[in-house]
Amino acid sequence: MNGDLIVKDLHVSVEGKEILKGLSLGVKKGEIHALMGPNGSGKSTFANTLMGHPKYEVTSGDILWKGESILEKETDERARLGLFMAFQYPVAIPGLTFGSFLRAALNARLAPADPHANGKVPTKKGMPPKEFRELLRKQMKMLKVDDSFATRYLNDGFSGGEKKRAEILQMAVLKPEIAIMDETDSGLDIDALKVVSEGVNALAGPHLGILVITHYNRILNYITPSRVHVMIDGRIVTSGGPELALELETRGYDWVREEVSSR
Amino acid sequence: MTTLSTKTPVIDPTPWTQKALARAKSAREGTWALERRRAAIGTLGTLSLPKRDDELWRRTDFGTLEMWLATLDPFSQPPMARNVDDLPAPVIERLAGEGTRAALLVQRDAGVVLEQTHPTLQSQGVTVCSLDRATREHEALLGPHYGSLLHDDYDWYAALGSSLRQGGAFVHVPKGVKAELPVRLFHWLDGAGRLVAPRSVVVVEAGAEVTMIEEYLSETVEGASLHAGGVEVFVGDGAKVTYAQIQDWGRNVFHYGNTRARLGRDAELQWMQVMVGGRMTKANGYFNLDGTGARAFVNGFMFGDQRQHFHLHTLQRHLQPHTTSDLLIKCCLKDRARSVYQGLIQVAEKAQRTDAYQANRNLLLSDQARADSIPGLEILANDVRCTHGATLGFLDPDHLYYLMARGLPRLEAQRLIVEAFFEPVIERIPLETVRERLRGEIERKID
Numbered sequence: 001m002n003g004d005l006i007v008k009d010l011h012v013s014v015e016g017k018e019i020l021k022g023l024s025l026g027v028k029k030g031e032i033h034a035l036m037g038p039n040g041s042g043k044s045t046f047a048n049t050l051m052g053h054p055k056y057e058v059t060s061g062d063i064l065w066k067g068e069s070i071l072e073k074e075t076d077e078r079a080r081l082g083l084f085m086a087f088q089y090p091v092a093i094p095g096l097t098f099g100s101f102l103r104a105a106l107n108a109r110l111a112p113a114d115p116h117a118n119g120k121v122p123t124k125k126g127m128p129p130k131e132f133r134e135l136l137r138k139q140m141k142m143l144k145v146d147d148s149f150a151t152r153y154l155n156d157g158f159s160g161g162e163k164k165r166a167e168i169l170q171m172a173v174l175k176p177e178i179a180i181m182d183e184t185d186s187g188l189d190i191d192a193l194k195v196v197s198e199g200v201n202a203l204a205g206p207h208l209g210i211l212v213i214t215h216y217n218r219i220l221n222y223i224t225p226s227r228v229h230v231m232i233d234g235r236i237v238t239s240g241g242p243e244l245a246l247e248l249e250t251r252g253y254d255w256v257r258e259e260v261s262s263r
Numbered sequence: 264m265t266t267l268s269t270k271t272p273v274i275d276p277t278p279w280t281q282k283a284l285a286r287a288k289s290a291r292e293g294t295w296a297l298e299r300r301r302a303a304i305g306t307l308g309t310l311s312l313p314k315r316d317d318e319l320w321r322r323t324d325f326g327t328l329e330m331w332l333a334t335l336d337p338f339s340q341p342p343m344a345r346n347v348d349d350l351p352a353p354v355i356e357r358l359a360g361e362g363t364r365a366a367l368l369v370q371r372d373a374g375v376v377l378e379q380t381h382p383t384l385q386s387q388g389v390t391v392c393s394l395d396r397a398t399r400e401h402e403a404l405l406g407p408h409y410g411s412l413l414h415d416d417y418d419w420y421a422a423l424g425s426s427l428r429q430g431g432a433f434v435h436v437p438k439g440v441k442a443e444l445p446v447r448l449f450h451w452l453d454g455a456g457r458l459v460a461p462r463s464v465v466v467v468e469a470g471a472e473v474t475m476i477e478e479y480l481s482e483t484v485e486g487a488s489l490h491a492g493g494v495e496v497f498v499g500d501g502a503k504v505t506y507a508q509i510q511d512w513g514r515n516v517f518h519y520g521n522t523r524a525r526l527g528r529d530a531e532l533q534w535m536q537v538m539v540g541g542r543m544t545k546a547n548g549y550f551n552l553d554g555t556g557a558r559a560f561v562n563g564f565m566f567g568d569q570r571q572h573f574h575l576h577t578l579q580r581h582l583q584p585h586t587t588s589d590l591l592i593k594c595c596l597k598d599r600a601r602s603v604y605q606g607l608i609q610v611a612e613k614a615q616r617t618d619a620y621q622a623n624r625n626l627l628l629s630d631q632a633r634a635d636s637i638p639g640l641e642i643l644a645n646d647v648r649c650t651h652g653a654t655l656g657f658l659d660p661d662h663l664y665y666l667m668a669r670g671l672p673r674l675e676a677q678r679l680i681v682e683a684f685f686e687p688v689i690e691r692i693p694l695e696t697v698r699e700r701l702r703g704e705i706e707r708k709i710d
């Protein structure tokens with residue numbers, strides 16, 4: 001297994017219950033992977049474990065970022081390394097404008113790692129406000145998002161589709177190296193799906209590795225993965241090329257389950 | 264917290280009150296005002312220090328202050344300021360170069376050191392002066408208002424304030440006049456050991472408008488000081504008043520403050536109550552909706568750290584039909600800070616078709632902090648819409664996680680969440696420079 005992000009035999013428990021049961025995966029910059037699986041198979045658990053959510057306890061296995069374990073790193077450190085997750089369910093924070101939040105996040109991302117800073121990251125310095133506004137405007141245009149987004153409170157009163165666009169907009173501004181998109185397609189109508197997919201395709205390239213988590217093939221009609229992985233009950237049970245996604249589309253997950261149990 | 268029920272200090276304010284009287288006479292205070300002062304001194308003599316069985320004092324113990332009380336000096340008065348340049352540096356800083364874009368009244372320790380009206384306001388007929396001056400020069404306007412909402416017998420500290428009264432502002436906006444510039448009041452203390460008792464009266468006649476910003480500032484020093492002040496605001500028929508009161512004292516100051524407002528027919532009051540400074544605060548804000556169609560919007564926040572203590576009591580008093588009051592108090596506490604919000608809505612029998620809302624939101628950043636919320640309703644009318652509610656919670660870990668997942672360090676994420684919590688209130692405060700100051704203050708407190 002190789003990649004900028006390598007997951008080795010990962011076991012994860014939530015409140016004492018094992019959800020991930022030996023998951024291995026590698027994603028390299030420039031690649032697009034799809035992770036598919038039925039409800040409750042552990043996809044979001046996986047994504048959040050990568051991000052370092054405090055509730056998910058890694059009981060064994062490892063997560064390597066460019067060869068180094070990041071298990072001990074806090075969520076914000078992982079993000080500043082260049083790991084990004086588009087949330088399946090983004091939270092709303094009334095009172096915090098999208099623009100000021102994202103500017104603080106970008107400045108944190110741009111701040112050089114300073115071992116003497118004692119964990120402090122300057123979020124007020126960095127890109128000048130004017131330059132930031134221009135960058136944001138450009139990306140908002142790409143994602144066909146209204147200008148008023150910047151001054152609205154973060155995800156507050158956003159429609160389901162707007163929330164998903166807002167996630168991709170953040171990704172576009174923060175320029176991660178590896179991005180996990182947790183069901184970004186769900187809740188999007190067909191037009192929004194196209195816009196978001198086009199946005200993702202515009203961002204894709206040799207500097208970005210993407211892991212698309214989804215139930216459906218729908219988004220994969222627009223974003224072409226190089227690898228497709230099928231996850232059932234906390235493990236990746238099979239992997240293949242894009243054709244695997246089509247097969248799942250027509251045959252569902254049951255045949256995979258049967259195949260696995262007959263092994 | 265120490266309970267002093269066994270050894271409540273005995274304080275005899277007579278030497279103070281006699282001296283206050285003598286000083287007022289020699290300053291040629293208006294005769295009517297001297298009468299009021301004498302009456303207040305009489306009332307003070309009949310009262311004793313608040314006791315813990317008084318419902319409004321049960322959760323706030325001024326015991327520490329009361330031990331200092333006898334050592335405080337109610338008469339410390341620095342020289343007059345010739346202009347803004349003579350003011351204490353922090354006040355100048357707060358003015359942020361906007362000193363010429365407002366009428367200014369600055370109190371330093373016990374006395375007003377600067378009364379600076381503005382030509383624009385002057386030409387509009389707006390009066391801004393010290394209350395002391397107004398007792399001599401504006402008896403007809405001030406006399407009927409002073410003390411009509413804030414009564415000396417409210418409690419011992421109120422009576423003390425009226426007895427020792429010195430400083431504060433008198434503001435008058437004539438009928439139909441929309442004041443083109445704000446009026447800014449500053450209170451500054453030069454050190455510890457002070458007792459200050461300013462009283463302000465704001466009279467806004469029918470159809471008039473004004474914006475007021477009042478700030479309480481000082482440096483933190485060893486020892487204690489007491490502010491025992493009061494503000495009465497009269498919003499005439501169809502008039503509109505925006506009033507922001509910002510308590511940002513140094514950590515050694517005990518703040519006792521009464522605010523009273525009376526709204527006439529179709530009057531509107533936007534009231535902002537901010538408390539971030541001081542050692543202990545005891546504030547009582549009463550809003551009397553005394554004219555059909557009157558509307559009061561009260562927004563406030565407190566942010567406490569270390570062992571700060573804030574006690575805010577509000578009364579939304581609906582006396583006439585078709586009146587509206589909408590109140591939102593937000594409170595965030597860290598360390599071992601403590602807050603008490605005690606809010607009452609009263610609706611008189613004839614005040615039908617009343618809308619009254621009251622909300623108190625508390626955010627705790629530490630499990631040693633404590634916020635109490637005590638709502639109350641007294642509704643005598645039957646056709647009213649009335650809601651009240653309080654919430655209490657810690658930082659939402661999902662919010663924290665979301666922000667950290669975008670690269671924001673924990674403290675930074677926390678700061679953004681707390682700022683977000685306060686922002687809807689802050690954004691209602693007049694003047695961007697004042698808002699920026701408050702945001703900075705919040706940021707400093709979080710780190």
Ligand SMILES: Nc1ncnc2c1ncn2[C@@H]1O[C@H](COP(=O)(O)OP(=O)(O)OP(=O)(O)O)[C@@H](O)[C@H]1O
Nearest residue numbers: 014015019037038039040041042043044045046055
């Ligand atoms: N924070 C949590 N607390 C308790 N149980 C959890 C938690 N997170 C996940 N689980 C459990 O772990 C299992 C996997 O959930 P997860 O959300 O990872 O699945 P998923 O594949 O993302 O599902 P979906 O397709 O519905 O999004 C489920 O049984 C879920 O109830």
Ligand SMILES: [Mg+2]
Nearest residue numbers: 043044045088
């Ligand atoms: Mg999921």
